[in-house]
Amino acid sequence: MRQPSRRSVLKASVVTLGAIGAGIPLGGPAFAADYNPAPRDPEFPDVEGMRGDRRANELWYTYENVFQYQATPEIIDAYTAIGAVAGGSPEQLYPLYQEHRRAGTYPDGFIAQMAPAKDALEYISRLQLDIYDRFYRHDRNGLTAAFVWFGEGVLFDPRMPYGSRTHMMNVKPGEPPQNWHAWHPIIRATVFLGIDVTRWIELNRLVGIGWTIQSITKPRAGADNPYLDKESVHNVVKTWRHMSPEKMDDMFDNFPYPPGIS
Numbered sequence: 281m282r283q284p285s286r287r288s289v290l291k292a293s294v295v296t297l298g299a300i301g302a303g304i305p306l307g308g309p310a311f312a313a314d315y316n317p318a319p320r321d322p323e324f325p326d327v328e329g330m331r332g333d334r335r336a337n338e339l340w341y342t343y344e345n346v347f348q349y350q351a352t353p354e355i356i357d358a359y360t361a362i363g364a365v366a367g368g369s370p371e372q373l374y375p376l377y378q379e380h381r382r383a384g385t386y387p388d389g390f391i392a393q394m395a396p397a398k399d400a401l402e403y404i405s406r407l408q409l410d411i412y413d414r415f416y417r418h419d420r421n422g423l424t425a426a427f428v429w430f431g432e433g434v435l436f437d438p439r440m441p442y443g444s445r446t447h448m449m450n451v452k453p454g455e456p457p458q459n460w461h462a463w464h465p466i467i468r469a470t471v472f473l474g475i476d477v478t479r480w481i482e483l484n485r486l487v488g489i490g491w492t493i494q495s496i497t498k499p500r501a502g503a504d505n506p507y508l509d510k511e512s513v514h515n516v517v518k519t520w521r522h523m524s525p526e527k528m529d530d531m532f533d534n535f536p537y538p539p540g541i542s
Contacts, residue, residue, distance in 0.1 A: 289404065290518055297489075298364075315421055315422070315425045316517070317332055317333035317336070317425075317429065317434070317440055317507075317513060318333055318335065319331075319332070319333070319334055320334055321334040321338075323335070323521050324338050325475045326477075327437070327438065327439060328438070329438040330436060330438060330439075331434065331435070331436035331504070332429055332434045332435040332436060332447075333425070333426070333429055333435065335415060335416075335422065335427040336422075336425065336430070336435055336447075337427050337435050337436075337437045337447065338415065339411070339412070339415045339416070340426075340430065340435060340437070340447035341390050341401075341427055341437055341439060341440065341447070342411055342414075342415075343408075343411055344440070344444075344447075346407070346411065347407075349441075350463045352413070354403070355404070355407070358400040358401075358403050358404050359400075359404075360405070361396070361397050361399070361400035362400050362401065362466075364396075364397070365393055365394055365396055365397045366393075370462060371462065372388055373462050373465045374458075374461040374462050374464070374465055376390070376393065376465065377390060377464070377465035377468070378533075379540070380393075381529070381533065386529075387468070387472055390465075390468070390469070390472070391472045394469035394472070394473065395473065397469070398473045398475070401466070401469065401470050401473065401475060402475055405470065405475055405476065408508070409476075409479075412522055416500035416508055417515075423486070424486060424489065424517065425488055427486045427487075427490040427493075428489060428490070428493055428513055428516075428517075429447075430447055430448055430490055430506075431448070431449070431489065431490035431491070431492070431493030431494040431497070432448075432493055432497050432499060432505060432506075432507055432508055433446050433447075433448035433494070433497065433499025433500070433501070433503070433505040434499070434505050434506075434507055435447035435448070436502075443501065443502070444501075445501075445502060446499070446500075446502055446503070446505070448494070448499055448501065448519065449490070449491075449494055450501070451501070456495070456536035456537065457491075457494055457536070458536065460487060460490065460494070461491075461532060461536075462531075463487045464484065464487060464528070464529075464532040465476075467480050467481075467483055467484045467487065468484075468525070468529070471484075481525055484525065485520045485521060485523055485528070488520040488523065488528060488531060488538075489520050491538065492516045492519070492520070492538050492541070493508060493513070495536070495537040495538055495541045496508060496516075496541060497518060
C-alpha cells in the first residue's frame with residue numbers, strides 16, 4: 281500500500297484527530313445565554329489584531345502548532361497508522377464508516393477494521409487530553425463555548441499562517457465542511473475500543489454542536505464572521521448535550537448538514 285505523504289497526512293489529520301481528547305461533560309444550556317467571549321485573559325499576552333475569545337484562540341493555536349506545524353515523527357506515525365486502516369488516509373474514515381453502516385456490519389465489522397489502530401488512537405488521545413486539560417480542565421462550559429466559537433468561525437488569530445488565521449473547520453471554496461464527519465467515526469472507534477469511553481461520548485456531543493453551528497452560520501475563512509444569536513446557540517447545545525451514541529450515529533448519517541439545515 282502506498283504510504284501518504286507527510287503533507288497530505290497532516291492536512292487530513294489535523295482536523296480529523298484534533299479534538300478527540302476534549303470530552304469534558306457538557307454543562308447545561310444556560311451557558312449559551314451567559315458565556316461571553318473574553319478578548320483578554322491574564323494568563324496570555326495580548327495579540328494585536330486577534331478577534332474572539334483569548335483563551336479559545338490560544339487553545340486552537342496550541343493545538344494546530346503541536347499537531348500540524350510542528351508535528352513530531354511520532355505524531356506522523358500515529359496519523360499514518362490510523363489512516364492505514366481506511367486505505368491510506370484519515371480522509372477515508374467516514375466512507376469506511378458509511379460502508380459498514382450500509383452493509384449491516386456496524387459496529388462489529390467497523391471495530392475489527394479499526395482495531396489495528398488502537399495504539400495510535402491511544403497515543404493521540406493522550407496528547408490531546410494534555411492540551412485540552414491545560415486550558416479547560418476546570419471549565420467545562422468554556423470548552424463547550426470554544427467548540428461553538430470554532431463552529432461560528434469567530435476566532436481570528438494573526439499568528440497563524442495566511443489563509444489559516446480563522447480557527448474553524450476548513451472548507452474548500454464552494455463546498456460544505458467535511459471533516460466533522462471524519463471526527464465522528466474516530467470517536468466511535470475510540471469508544472468501541474474502550475479508550476476513555478465516557479469522555480469520548482461527551483466529545484462526540486461537542487463535535488455535533490460544532491457541526492450544527494457551522495452548518496447554520498456557514499462562516500468564511502478570514503472574514504469577520506458574526507456570532508450566532510444566543511437563543512439559537514442555546515437550542516443547539518440543548519439538542520446535543522444528552523444525545524445517545526446511537527442517536528449521534530443517526531445524525532451523522534446525514535451529509536453535509538444536520539436534518540432541517542440546508
